[in-house]
Amino acid sequence: MYPDVPWRLIRSLSRKKERDRTGLTVAEGPSVVLAAVEAGVELQALVFAEESADSEKAHTVRQAMDEHDCSCQVFVVPGRLYHKMSGTRTPQGVLGLLRFPFRFARGRPDNTWAQDLDIVGVDIQDPGNVGTLVRTGACAGATSVILCGQSADPFSPKAIRASAGAIFSTGVLYEEDCIALLRQIHDSGKLMYKATPRDGMMPWEADFRSPCAVILGNEARGLSQEILEGPGECVTIPMPGGIESLNAAMACTALLYEAVRQRTGSNV
Numbered sequence: 388m389y390p391d392v393p394w395r396l397i398r399s400l401s402r403k404k405e406r407d408r409t410g411l412t413v414a415e416g417p418s419v420v421l422a423a424v425e426a427g428v429e430l431q432a433l434v435f436a437e438e439s440a441d442s443e444k445a446h447t448v449r450q451a452m453d454e455h456d457c458s459c460q461v462f463v464v465p466g467r468l469y470h471k472m473s474g475t476r477t478p479q480g481v482l483g484l485l486r487f488p489f490r491f492a493r494g495r496p497d498n499t500w501a502q503d504l505d506i507v508g509v510d511i512q513d514p515g516n517v518g519t520l521v522r523t524g525a526c527a528g529a530t531s532v533i534l535c536g537q538s539a540d541p542f543s544p545k546a547i548r549a550s551a552g553a554i555f556s557t558g559v560l561y562e563e564d565c566i567a568l569l570r571q572i573h574d575s576g577k578l579m580y581k582a583t584p585r586d587g588m589m590p591w592e593a594d595f596r597s598p599c600a601v602i603l604g605n606e607a608r609g610l611s612q613e614i615l616e617g618p619g620e621c622v623t624i625p626m627p628g629g630i631e632s633l634n635a636a637m638a639c640t641a642l643l644y645e646a647v648r649q650r651t652g653s654n655v
Contacts, residue, residue: 392462393432397472397484403540406487413544414552415474415482417444422552423483424451427493430459432484436469439480448481456492459483474544487542489555496556499528503577503598504646506532509565509614510605511635514539518549519636520603525553527643532557535565537605569617572600579619581610582642584632587621595646603635 399405400413411431414423423430433452439445440463451457470478506524511517517539524532534541541547541559562568573579578599581587593599602619604610609632615621624633624641633641 391460392434392464392468393484394464394468394472397434397482400484401474401544403543406540406542410486411484412487412542412547413472413474413482414485414547415544416479416548417448417481419548419550419552420481420483421448421451422555423485423489424448424455424457426496426552426555427455427457427491428485428555429490429492430457430483430485432460432462434462434464434469434472434482434484436466436478436480437463438466442480445481475548495558498530500530500650502596502650503530503600504528504595504643504650505530505572505577505600506639506643507565507568507572507600507602508532508534508538508635509602509610510535510537510608511603512537512539513606514543514545515549516606516634516636517541518546518551518554520639521546521550521557521559522553523636523640523643525550525557527640527647529557529643531560533560533562533568535562535568566613566617569602569614569619573618580622580642581615581619582635582638583609583615583621583623585623587623590622590624590642590645591649593620593622593645595649599646601639601642601646603639606635 397413400411406412414420435445506529508520521532547554578597580593581602624638
């Protein structure tokens with residue numbers, strides 16, 4: 388059964404224990420793999436399903452590999468074997484095996500802003516939400532997205548897929564101790580804005596032009612009392628429609644685009 392294809396290894400990387408043991412993860416889907424190639428991320432291997440190997444999307448990936456001097460082992464395997472490796476119900480026909488933290492052949496992406504704009508996700512437990520948070524951060528030019536506490540692994544195949552490849556264009560970190568992380572951010576002199584559903588300042592009252600971090604809490608519980616009572620200011624997104632709260636990714640989007648508005652000098 389295609390003995391050179393590391394299919395058992397790739398299949399095992401759906402488990403965090405195996406990702407941590409090997410330092411490897413999987414990027415799946417043409418757009419995600421293409422984003423990795425274009426960002427200069429070093430791939431260990433690329434696997435195509437036979438039925439997808441000659442598709443337009445597969446040719447786009449191969450062309451990008453040539454343009455960006457991306458060299459790695461390339462395998463074309465039967466659909467049944469690809470299914471064994473895929474982490475999706477509807478496999479997309481191409482996946483990449485890569486190391487994390489990611490290695491960039493042409494160096495890490497440059498920062499968008501002169502002043503840091505960080506996102507901290509506290510106990511964000513759903514990999515899809517983690518990936519969306521990363522995607523939102525990348526769209527707004529965030530300097531880094533830091534997941535902490537009981538957050539889902541941002542380097543899992545599900546989170547990478549949910550980021551739509553944006554994880555390759557911004558710095559992504561995981562820190563176990565949230566309190567220590569927030570203390571470190573505060574000690575660095577950055578402003579800290581903690582997203583809360585009520586009783587905080589309005590987003591436009593915050594100073595997002597300065598080096599700062601936006602802190603978002605767990606999907607169900609929000610931020611802990613310890614964090615709310617710690618350093619930083621609370622910020623609340625107005626919801627005149629009467630909805631109680633937004634999910635973490637949507638709240639992050641609203642706050643970050645207020646930061647973009649301020650940093651670009653827009654009056655809109």
